[in-house]
Amino acid sequence: MLLKKIGIAAAALSLSLSLVGCGAKEKASGSDSGKAEKAVTLKLGHIAGEDDPWNLGAKKFAELVNEKTNGSVKIDVYASSTLGNDRDLIEGMQLGSVDFALVAGVLSNFYEPYSILELPYLFRDREHMEKVLYGEVGEQLKADLLTNAQVRGLQFWERTPRQLTANKKVTKPSDLDGIKIRVPEIPASIAAWKAMGATPTPMAFSEVYSSLQTGVIDAQENPLALIESSKLNEVQKYLINTNHVYGYVMLTMSDATYSKLSKKQQKAVEEAAKEATEYENKIVYEQEKELLKKVKDAGMEVIDIDTKPFMEKAKAVQKEFANKSDADKKLYDSIVKTK
Structure with a gap:
């Protein structure tokens, strides 16, 4: 009888430890609370200069991500091809050595249909371009880029002609x-x-x-x-x-980096990208004259x-x-x- 009781107690203890272990494993491997506690510093590169709207928009994006993640995601911005040219940046995102980049036409070397966007006199005017990029066509372009190049298109940013x-x-x-x-x-x-x-x-x-x-x-x-x-x-x-x-420039992100963030951090990045888009687009046209x-x-x-x-x-x-x-x-x- 005593042995039976000891066996039952041991089984209960074993089950309890097992459940605790599962909980710990679950938290480490994928729960938002586990990932959210881990602070990361990420890299964003582009080819434009310090005073360019790209750089101003990139800095705004970094600022917004920092705010929305309560400091758990910090983004360092590298202007003037510091992390390499467009092709280097895209290849870096595929490898996971670059986390974000502002890139445009060279994307066609990684998903060929993007070359269509570079055809001179394709867009009738700014309004036509906006309807394309911020509509169903733009969403499909982002989805196709992710599927074919493992690069996540966050938002299209505008450029003057x-x-x-x-x-x-x-x-x-x-x-x-x-x-x-x-x-x-x-x-x-x-x-x-x-x-x-x-x-x-x-x-x-x-x-x-x-x-x-x-x-x-x-x-x-x-x-x-x-x-x-x-x-x-x-x-x-x-x-x-x-x-x-x-034309456009796209704020892009390594899908490998994206997958390492918690769902809350991913949402913060996406929201920050939208807000930074409005900021950058406004600067572009304000600065033109x-x-x-x-x-x-x-x-x-x-x-x-x-x-x-x-x-x-x-x-x-x-x-x-x-x-x-x-x-x-x-x-x-x-x-x-x-x-």
Whole structure:
């Protein structure tokens, strides 16, 4: 009888310890309370300068994440290609060595249909771009990026239109003959500038200033904020308002990093991304007139042109890229049909 009682007691004790052990294991492996207690410091990189709206938006995002997680998630922001160029940043997110990045067209090297977004004169205007990026098409683009590249698209941020800068006056496509223009490592950009008459030279943005300075290239194209913050006025004479791409930059996150955060931290990151988007977008357009004045005061001559001849040349490339695959065609048609 005594042995029986001892056996029952031992069994009860064993069950109790087992339950405690399960609880401890559960907390360590996945409960929000366990993860929320662990403070982490994450890295966010981008290629723009300290004064660029990208950097201001990134710092705001970091500030908001810190507030919303009560300090459990800290984000250090690295500007000016400190963590590498666009491709380096994306590969870093895939490996988990970079946690966040602001990247744009080079995403097409990791999920090809993103090249459609880089086609010159694809978006009719800013309103058209916003309806695409902040609607169903944008949500699908983020989902496809996650599936195909293991990179999580948090939010699209706006940029002012891409403009051409050169050391020669350009007012018509024939003026581009013989001009070596730096373009991002994006097939759509390369093909479009070739169609418009230039000699496109793909290279990382970190190499652009020195390449312009030494004459390796004659021209480049980017939004005004990046032109000014990178001091390209020091090595370029003319700013030509081609308005050829209404563009974006995407606030992205390593899916490996995301999966290590608690649900509360994940929610905080997503909420902070939305708020930072509103902040960055507002700055972009508020600064445009001021930036234009800065480059003029710095000695750049600003030239307004008739964009229709450039548009006609570039549009020949659109169908070529739209028909590369079913996914490309579906995306292209969705964008064109968005009203």
